[in-house]
Amino acid sequence: MARKPSRFRLRFETVGSITAIVVGVAALYVSWDQARVMRAQQHASVLPAIQIDGFQTRDGEMASIGLRIRNAGVGPAIVSSVALTRLDQPSEDIAPITALLPDGSNLSWSTMIGRVIAAGETVEAISFYWPADALSAEQSAELATEWTSWDVSVCYCSVFERCWIAETRGVGAGARNVPACPAPDYDLFERIGAQGL
Structure with a gap:
């Protein structure tokens, strides 16, 4: 048992x-x-952090205004799109700025769409420069006022395809998360460069 x-x-x-x-x-x-x-x-x-800085300088015999885009993060930023607004209205025509520039002004620009901006790298996206004595103080002030009426937004992604939009407009301008960046048909700065002055 x-x-x-x-x-x-x-x-x-x-x-x-x-x-x-x-x-x-x-x-x-x-x-x-x-x-x-x-x-x-x-x-x-690999977190990127795009900062957009407008500048106005006078260096010896030359004066300039422009836009710098800097990656202040620790990883590369892949730029997908750039948009301009003037007085809160989308715009691609920079005629209000170029109309205030003196004769003999020059334009310099960089292609941004698809650009990979390394950590710590700064790209001068667009700049206008002219002889410093070509504008009076009043004309320079008018140009500076017009320049500050423009805002820029840059949509960029990390290598892991997390995306943000960095903006210069509004209180507390900075970057905000987005699900994805729009895919434009053209490069805004290239189009502006093609228009010339």
């Missing part, structure tokens, strides 16, 4: 099985949490 297992043994096996299940679930959670933390660290290690 076979002996029945003792109640103590049944309880021990049951407790052992439950303990193994609990340990397995805990190990699974720890693995998931570590993977989540590692993904967050990877994204943070």
Whole structure:
């Protein structure tokens, strides 16, 4: 006649099985949490941060106004689109600025769409320059006022395809997350450059 297992043994096996299940679930959670933390660290290690700065300078015999785009982040920024607004209205025609520039002014621009801006790199997207004595103080002030009525937004993504729009307009201008960047048919600064002065 076979002996029945003792109640103590049944309880021990049951407790052992439950303990193994609990340990397995805990190990699974720890693995998931570590993977989540590692993904967050990877994204943070290549986080771009675009800053848009307009400038007005007078350097010796030359004066200029323009726009610089800088990546102040720790990873590359892939520029997808650029948009201009004047007095809160979308615009691609910079005639209000060029009309105030003196004869003999020059235009310099850089292609931005598809450009990869490395961490710490600055790109001078567009600049106008002219002989410093070609404008009176009143004309220079009028040009400066017109220049500040323009705003720029740049949509860019990280290498992990997380995207942001950096803006110069509004209170607290900066960058905000977006699901994706629009894909334009043309490069805005290239189009402005083609128009010339």
